[in-house]
Amino acid sequence: MPERPHDVLREVVGAALVDDLTHPTVLLAARRTEPPALAGGWEFPGGKVDPGETHEQALHREVREELGVEVELGEKVPGPLPGGRWALGDTFAMTVWLARVTAGEPAPIEDHDQLRWLRRDELHEIPWLPADLPIVDLIAPMLR
Numbered sequence: 001m002p003e004r005p006h007d008v009l010r011e012v013v014g015a016a017l018v019d020d021l022t023h024p025t026v027l028l029a030a031r032r033t034e035p036p037a038l039a040g041g042w043e044f045p046g047g048k049v050d051p052g053e054t055h056e057q058a059l060h061r062e063v064r065e066e067l068g069v070e071v072e073l074g075e076k077v078p079g080p081l082p083g084g085r086w087a088l089g090d091t092f093a094m095t096v097w098l099a100r101v102t103a104g105e106p107a108p109i110e111d112h113d114q115l116r117w118l119r120r121d122e123l124h125e126i127p128w129l130p131a132d133l134p135i136v137d138l139i140a141p142m143l144r
Ligand SMILES: Nc1nc2c([nH]c(=O)n2[C@H]2C[C@H](O)[C@@H](COP(=O)(O)OP(=O)(O)OP(=O)(O)O)O2)c(=O)[nH]1
Pocket: 012, 013, 014, 038, 042, 043, 044, 045, 046, 047, 048, 049, 088, 089, 092, 094, 111, 129, 131, 132
């Protein structure tokens, strides 16, 4: 089957939440509850961009819904696809930003049942969704 062109991939946004945008020491991982095929896998909070939303608006909405927090966005974590996106299988492309909580305390309100703040040496203690591994590996050296 031919690879789907990058411009028809469904857009997803993700937040690489860290404690500090310039000197991060920990990264937040969230454990999915659904669908059954992905449940138990750890990921970046986020989700699909809705029609009429910018990517940034979608990310603020998703972290509000999923974690109950407001965030400030930092740099994008640049991936290999056009626009710095990351391929998630052959259906989705995810844009990931570093982000910092500006209000509230993250809680697994929706779509997740557990959250963990991970230091660099703990990043591989959990089963990340496979497509997230290269993203985690790019973030790892940023954590001190
Ligand atoms: N949010 C998120 N999704 C990811 C990551 N890695 C990864 O492969 N995915 C996949 C899982 C899903 O198939 C898809 C994103 O969909 P989603 O289920 O998070 O989107 P959503 O919150 O808008 O959900 P829904 O409205 O469809 O219920 O991308 C990740 O780090 N974060």
